[in-house]
Amino acid sequence: MTDLVRQAQQGDHAAFQSLYREHVGRVYALCLRLTADAREAEELTQDAFVRAWERLGSFRGESAFASWLYRLTVNVVFMSRRTTRRRAQRVFATEDPGALERPGAGRESNPGLALDLERAVAALPPGAREVFVLYDVEGYGHAEIAELTGIAVGTSKAQLFRARRLLREMLES
Amino acid sequence: MTDRDTPPEFRELLERAARLPKSIAPPRDLWPGIETRIAGKRPGKGERERGWLPWVLVPLAAAAILAVVLLGRRGTDERRGAWEVTRLAGLPVVGSSPLAASGAIRVGEWLETDDSSRAVILVGDIGHVEVKPDTRIRLVRAQRSDHRLALERGEIYAKVDAPPRLFFVDTPAGTAVDLGCAYTLAVDSSGNGTIHVTGGYVEFDWGGRRSIVPLGFRADTRQGFGPGTPYAEDASQALRQAVAAFDFANGGPAAVRRALAAARSEDAVAVWHLLERVDPSLRRAVYDRLASLVPPPAGVTSEGALRLDRTTLDTYWNTIRRIAWRRIILRGVRDIDPRTGVSR
Numbered sequence: 001m002t003d004l005v006r007q008a009q010q011g012d013h014a015a016f017q018s019l020y021r022e023h024v025g026r027v028y029a030l031c032l033r034l035t036a037d038a039r040e041a042e043e044l045t046q047d048a049f050v051r052a053w054e055r056l057g058s059f060r061g062e063s064a065f066a067s068w069l070y071r072l073t074v075n076v077v078f079m080s081r082r083t084t085r086r087r088a089q090r091v092f093a094t095e096d097p098g099a100l101e102r103p104g105a106g107r108e109s110n111p112g113l114a115l116d117l118e119r120a121v122a123a124l125p126p127g128a129r130e131v132f133v134l135y136d137v138e139g140y141g142h143a144e145i146a147e148l149t150g151i152a153v154g155t156s157k158a159q160l161f162r163a164r165r166l167l168r169e170m171l172e173s
Numbered sequence: 174m175t176d177r178d179t180p181p182e183f184r185e186l187l188e189r190a191a192r193l194p195k196s197i198a199p200p201r202d203l204w205p206g207i208e209t210r211i212a213g214k215r216p217g218k219g220e221r222e223r224g225w226l227p228w229v230l231v232p233l234a235a236a237a238i239l240a241v242v243l244l245g246r247r248g249t250d251e252r253r254g255a256w257e258v259t260r261l262a263g264l265p266v267v268g269s270s271p272l273a274a275s276g277a278i279r280v281g282e283w284l285e286t287d288d289s290s291r292a293v294i295l296v297g298d299i300g301h302v303e304v305k306p307d308t309r310i311r312l313v314r315a316q317r318s319d320h321r322l323a324l325e326r327g328e329i330y331a332k333v334d335a336p337p338r339l340f341f342v343d344t345p346a347g348t349a350v351d352l353g354c355a356y357t358l359a360v361d362s363s364g365n366g367t368i369h370v371t372g373g374y375v376e377f378d379w380g381g382r383r384s385i386v387p388l389g390f391r392a393d394t395r396q397g398f399g400p401g402t403p404y405a406e407d408a409s410q411a412l413r414q415a416v417a418a419f420d421f422a423n424g425g426p427a428a429v430r431r432a433l434a435a436a437r438s439e440d441a442v443a444v445w446h447l448l449e450r451v452d453p454s455l456r457r458a459v460y461d462r463l464a465s466l467v468p469p470p471a472g473v474t475s476e477g478a479l480r481l482d483r484t485t486l487d488t489y490w491n492t493i494r495r496i497a498w499r500r501i502i503l504r505g506v507r508d509i510d511p512r513t514g515v516s517r
Contacts, residue, residue, distance in 0.1 A: 011215045013208065020204055025196030032197060042199055049207045056216035116507070117189050123502050125353060125373070127334045136190040167186055169495060170502055 005065050009056050016056075020049055023066060027073050033133040034077045036122040044080060048073040074134065074148045120170040124163050131156050132163035254280035254315045256294055263290025265304065283311045286327070296320050296340055300333030313343065328359040332372070346394035347379025354388070364396035369406075374494070387494050389501035390442060395421050402432075402446045405497075411435040416443060419450075429455050433462040438511035439500065441467040441493045449481055467493055467512055 004022075007015035027048055031041035052069055059068050121129060121137075130149065134140045135156070140148070142156040149156075255277040258267060265272045268282045272292060278284050284292060286308045294302045294312075297320055304310055308327020314320065322329075323343040332355040333340045340351035345364030349356070354373030360366035368377060369391045377384045377392060379399025386392045386403045393401040401420035404413055415432035418424030424431075429451050436444050444463045451459055460478050463469075469478075470492040477485030496514035503509055508517045 009216055013211070016211075016216075017204060017208070020207065024203065025198050028199040028203075029195060029197035038200065042201070042203060045199060046203050046206045046210070049203075050210045053207075053211045053214070054217040058217070117186075117193065120502075121190075125334050132190070136187055137193055137195075139191075164186065170499060171186065 002065065005056075005059065005061070008053075009059070016053060019065070023069055024049075026066070027069065030070060030073050030133070030138065031077060033118075033121060033137060034074070034130055036126075036129060044073075044077055047080065048076045051076055070138070071148065074140075078130075078149050116171060117167075120167050123170070124166055127151075127155075128159045128163035128166065131159035132167070135160050136164075254312075256296060256312060256315055258284060258292055258294045261291040261293055261303070263287060263306070265290045265292040278312045280312050280315055283309060285309045294322075296331075296333060299335035299339060300331065302332075303330040305329060324358060324360050326360050326362055326364075328357065330357045331355065344394065345396045347377055347382075347399045350376040350378060352376055352385075356386075360394075366394045368392050368394065368400075384446060385490075385494070387442060387497050387501075389497065393417060393420070402443050402450070404443050405439050408440055408443070409435050409437075412440055412443065416447075419447075426452065426455055429459065433458065436462060436466060438466045439497075441511075442497050445486075445490055445493050448478060448486065463489075467496060 004015045004018050008019055024045065028041060028045045031044040031048070032038060035041050035044065048069070052072055055072065059065065121132060124132060131145060131151075134145045134148070135142070142153045142160075145151070145156045146153045151159075257275065258265075258272060258278045259275040260272045263286065265284060265286045267276060267278050267284050270276075272284075278294060284294065284304055286292060286304055286306050288306050291306060292304045294304060294310075296302055297315065297317070299320065302310075302322065305328040308329065309325040310327065310329065311323045311325070312321075313323050318339065319341065320339055321341040321343065325345070329342070331340070331342065331349075331351070333351045333353070335351070335353065337352040338350055342349040342358055344358065344360050344366060346360070346366060349358055349368060352374040354370060354375050356368055356370045356372070356375050358366065358368050368375060368386055370386045370388050372388055374388070375386045377386060377394060377400035379394075382399040384392050384400035384403050386400075389406050390403045391406060392403040395401065398421050402416040404416060412432055412435040415424070415428050415435055419428035419432060422428075429447060432447065433444065441463060444459060444466060447459050448456060448463065456479050457475075460475055464475070469475075469489060473485050473489045473492075478489065492514075496509070496511060499514045500509040500511055509515070510517045
């Protein structure tokens with residue numbers, strides 16, 4: 001366990017801020033790709049760090065702090081999906097299909113193929129997108145995804161197959 | 174698909190996915206918001222804390238958990254035939270009661286909005302339906318295999334993320350069958366309407382007549398006729414008028430010829446639908462026009478198409494719908510040739 005984590009566990013806000021600076025990019029990227037909504041990703045990134053602070057005492061250093069934080073982030077994203085408030089808000093977010101093609105609105109885009117892939121991933125149906133991001137981008141296994149998201153392992157595999165097929169159709173020239 | 178049997182053509186895509194930047198800077202500093210929320214709080218002890226819970230508090234904690242579970246379940250409960258509904262604006266009415274904030278709509282109950290109210294219905298755990306102003310809609314069935322609403326009049330926006338054919342909306346002009354999609358469905362006071370698909374595909378059925386409406390397409394619906402021929406969002410007025418005349422006004426061969434003359438490659442979805450609908454004497458002309466707009470893929474012959482062989486028609490459809498999908502989804506990203514679906 002690093003000194004920063006130990007200090008943060010003792011209630012040191014400055015240490016926790018350093019951890020935030022170190023990991024915010026990765027946490028935000030995860031939230032952005034899982035939601036395809038820049039505004040929601042910001043909100044969830046904040047939720048994830050607040051939750052991390054609230055649960056910091058349960059981190060024993062058995063895994064890397066980063067792994068613990070990213071799993072917690074995935075959990076926050078999926079818990080948020082289950083609330084009425086966010087689902088109702090999503091009515092407005094998804095009514096503009098063009099929004100799905102602009103997942104990175106408000107941030108600098110990556111040039112070339114990376115941009116195409118980011119846009120294509122954002123345009124996937126939510127279930128397929130989430131499994132694709134967790135499996136192919138973040139490197140989680142199906143069993144872990146099932147545990148994190150509450151879906152069956154078979155569903156995770158089916159969604160991955162669907163996501164890859166759709167992406168291939170979108171990107172092949 | 175397992176890692177072992179990943180086809181080679183996926184590998185490049187997967188390598189690209191794995192190389193996507195793991196870190197993206199948020200557009201603004203999010204720390205101030207976090208700092209405000211954790212101010213004055215000590216880091217939580219998480220799991221460790223629960224071990225020290227005094228035994229006397231256990232019954233209270235159990236009661237609290239039970240209350241939370243019960244409260245959490247009060248909205249959507251498919252076993253009892255009810256879905257959660259939330260007010261978005263104004264004062265929608267469920268059954269005979271105004272909806273103050275959120276509640277449930279039960280099988281058989283109507284949800285009605287006036288000109289200033291809106292609501293959102295959670296479709297079990299597979300999606301949601303936004304109910305627009307001046308709408309009357311009923312929950313018909315709330316089962317795992319059959320999520321069904323009936324839209325009498327007004328407008329809804331539906332978004333569903335589930336396998337095909339689990340979500341249905343009955344209207345006076347037929348039934349919208351979800352094939353994994355998002356769409357707006359409107360019905361006027363005479364039972365006629367329009368469906369506009371903004372994600373995936375919707376099948377619209379009435380009395381054996383079927384239209385498949387893809388992303389970026391619309392179809393008009395008429396009570397007593399069912400769904401009209403789907404047309405692209407950017408279709409010309411001439412094409413729209415021609416298919417409307419053919420579908421709903423006995424336009425006959427003249428209307429078909431006008432539609433064929435107005436069709437672009439982007440309108441192949443409409444022309445494909447006409448193949449099965451026109452008089453056999455016109456079918457050759459429709460097929461020839463379709464073949465000039467989108468070259469038939471391997472396995473599709475004029476003979477098969479003219480005798481409406483299902484496999485032939487489905488093979489052609491898969492090519493046409495895939496081109497249409499790529500054209501819409503990659504709008505602004507790549508310039509897609511509407512004849513072939515590849516980048517220009």
